[in-house]
Amino acid sequence: MTAAAPPADWAPHTFERRPYRQRVARGPRADRQLREITVALPPFIRDRDYPIDRPLAAMTTASAGDLGHLDLVHGRTLEALNHLQLRAEAVDSSKIENVDASLADYGRALLGVGANASAVSMASATAALTRMIRDAETTRSVRQEAILRAHDDLFRRHPDEAHRAGTFRTTQNWIGGSDYSPVGALHVPPPPETVPEYLEDLFAFANRDDVPTLVQAAIVHAQFESIHPFIDGNGRIGRALIHAVLRRRRAARHLTVPIASALVAHRERYFAALNHYRAGSAAPLIAMLAAATSTATAESWRTAAHIKDLRNEWHTAVGGSRPGTALHRLLDLLTEEPIVNVALVTERIDVSESTAAATIESLADARVLTRAARSRRTPVWLAQSVLDEVEDLSRRIQASSRRLGDR
Numbered sequence: 001m002t003a004a005a006p007p008a009d010w011a012p013h014t015f016e017r018r019p020y021r022q023r024v025a026r027g028p029r030a031d032r033q034l035r036e037i038t039v040a041l042p043p044f045i046r047d048r049d050y051p052i053d054r055p056l057a058a059m060t061t062a063s064a065g066d067l068g069h070l071d072l073v074h075g076r077t078l079e080a081l082n083h084l085q086l087r088a089e090a091v092d093s094s095k096i097e098n099v100d101a102s103l104a105d106y107g108r109a110l111l112g113v114g115a116n117a118s119a120v121s122m123a124s125a126t127a128a129l130t131r132m133i134r135d136a137e138t139t140r141s142v143r144q145e146a147i148l149r150a151h152d153d154l155f156r157r158h159p160d161e162a163h164r165a166g167t168f169r170t171t172q173n174w175i176g177g178s179d180y181s182p183v184g185a186l187h188v189p190p191p192p193e194t195v196p197e198y199l200e201d202l203f204a205f206a207n208r209d210d211v212p213t214l215v216q217a218a219i220v221h222a223q224f225e226s227i228h229p230f231i232d233g234n235g236r237i238g239r240a241l242i243h244a245v246l247r248r249r250r251a252a253r254h255l256t257v258p259i260a261s262a263l264v265a266h267r268e269r270y271f272a273a274l275n276h277y278r279a280g281s282a283a284p285l286i287a288m289l290a291a292a293t294s295t296a297t298a299e300s301w302r303t304a305a306h307i308k309d310l311r312n313e314w315h316t317a318v319g320g321s322r323p324g325t326a327l328h329r330l331l332d333l334l335t336e337e338p339i340v341n342v343a344l345v346t347e348r349i350d351v352s353e354s355t356a357a358a359t360i361e362s363l364a365d366a367r368v369l370t371r372a373a374r375s376r377r378t379p380v381w382l383a384q385s386v387l388d389e390v391e392d393l394s395r396r397i398q399a400s401s402r403r404l405g406d407r
Contacts, residue, residue, distance in 0.1 A: 005276070005279065005281070006281040006283055006284055008281055009050070009051060009280070009281055009283055010048075010050065010219075010280050010282040011043035011045075011280060012043070012278065012280030013040040013041055013043070013226065013278045013280075014041045015038050015041065016038070016039055016041055017036055017038055018036065018037055018038075018039050018191060019035065020036055020037040020172065020181070020182065021035060022034070022180070022181055023171070027179065027181065028178075028180070030181075031178050031180040031181035032180075032181075034181045034182070034183055037172070037182045037185075038188060039188045040187060040226065040278060041194075042190065042278070044198075044201045045201060045205045045219065045223060046201045046204040046205050048205070050211065050212075050215050050219065050282060052215060056286060056287060059287060059291075060212055060214040060215060060286065060290045062290075063214055063291070063293040063294045063297070064212075064213055064251050064293070066293070066294055067246075067251055067255075067257060067293055068252065070252075070300055070304075071251075071252040071255045074255065074300075074301075074304045075254030078307065078308075079336060080335035081304050081307060082255045082256055082336075083336035084303065084336065084390050084393065085255060085256050085258050085300055085303075086126065086129060086130065086256045087126060087390055088390055088394050088397075089129060089243070089256055089257075089258040089259065089261065090126035090129050091103075091122055091390075092258060092260040092263075092264045092394055093125060093129070093236050093239045093260035093264075094121060094122045094125050095260075095264050096235060096260060096267060097235050099122060101115070101118040101121075103339075103387045103391065104373070104380075104382060104387070106119045107338070107382070107387075108339070108372070108380055109122065109123035109124075110123045110339065111339065111340075111341055111344060120157055120158075124154045124155070124156075124158075125154060125236050127150075127154075128150035128151065128153040128154040128240060129150075129236075129240045129243065131146060131149055131150045131153055132147065132150045132237075132240045132244045133240070133243050135149075135244070136243075136244040136245070136247045136248040137248070137253075140248055141203075141207050142203055142206040142244050142245060142248055143203070144199060148167070149166060150240060151165060151166050151167075151237055154236060154237065155232070155233060161232055164230075164232075168192075169192050169195065169228075169231050171192055171231070172188070172192060173189060173231055174188045174189070175187040175188075186275075187228075187275075189226065189227060189228035190226075190227060195227060195229045198223075198227045199227065199229060202223050202224060205219070205220065206220045206241075206244075206245060207248070209249070213245070213249040214251075214289055215282075215286055216245055217241075217242045217245040217289060218242075218282065218285045218288075218289040219277075219282055219286075220242070221238050221239065221285070221289075222278075222282065223277075224237070224238040224241055225238045226278055242259060242289070243256055243259075257293060258300075258394065259289065259292045259293055259296050261393070261394045261398055261401075262291070262292030262293075262295045262296055262398065262400075263288070263292055264398060265397070265399075265402050266288070266402070270288065272284070273285040273288050291401070292401065295397055295400045295404065296397050298400070299400060302396070303392075303393045306389050307335050307386075307389065310385050311331065311332075311335055314331050314363075314366075314368050315331065318362065318363065318368065326356075327359055329349040330345060330349055330356075330359050331368070333345070333349060334363075334386060335383075335386060338383035338384075338386035338387050339372070339380060339381070340360070340369075340383075341379060342360065342379070345359065360381055363381075364381065369382065370384055
């Protein structure tokens, strides 16, 4: 039995037939002979208001309040929490796109000391997310320049996509269906010549201050996904946009809760909510984002406490450390950078290479650090207990999201 469509509360996409021809004949006959496609044209939203009902308004207000409280209590005092949350967000946003790698490989990619393609992609997603959040914080706006630079962060190391890194598409793209043409596609975005006008409209909406924050973040994300302005990377850049809106609106001034960890638990529901948006119903995605934010926030409280406990355990394991010493500064660093090498430690705690190496060895002797496998020539060291917490944060958010979704 097919589930009933949610009630319309937003302007639906319209559809238009357009001529189409492959630039290079490829694929089965149906792809090579395709001469006409139906493109989806999103509504323009610059001045549009969302008619939020009371239950959804209460839900979004509560979620934003929970996030603001976490940020107020831990945002300034526990910088490590933001680093771990940000990494969890980048990792799980990549998993939604079926990009996955071990945290150890991901750490190697962050250090630039060699890793597989998936790990490099995840590290690149972290750089893109960080750039967009920082730009929104410093400029108090969501900007095209930041999105293009973030896309360059995401793809400049990609062997097949580097030539398109940081550029909007100039050809027709599509979602689902054939690899060779829009035959059987689930969504055919607007033609490439319309992308600049649609993005100008989107940024105008994203920079308004009279729309409820989580409503604005959800609609900006969904509209971006519908425009699909890049050939690849739209999902990860689009989810980073959620955090750019939250930071611009000061919903959180310091922390980046891992919302994607909740979304990956309901991947199909998330994609369905984007489809509902195209059909004229924004409520499912807004509600999903509000629930994801609340769940990620609640579990981040637990992680904040765990980080403090870990730091105290390390202090005991090394027999105590005096503030200002290399040992003390490295223990502080490990709570936010749990994968290190000598070069990183030298730079971040401002010591010589020999002091960095000796301090790392002392923490290895105390079993705070362990050497990563396959890193004999260029040693990489892991604070495994922190990495376990990153994975556990993601698992807890997903498990909580599934429990809520089953009610």
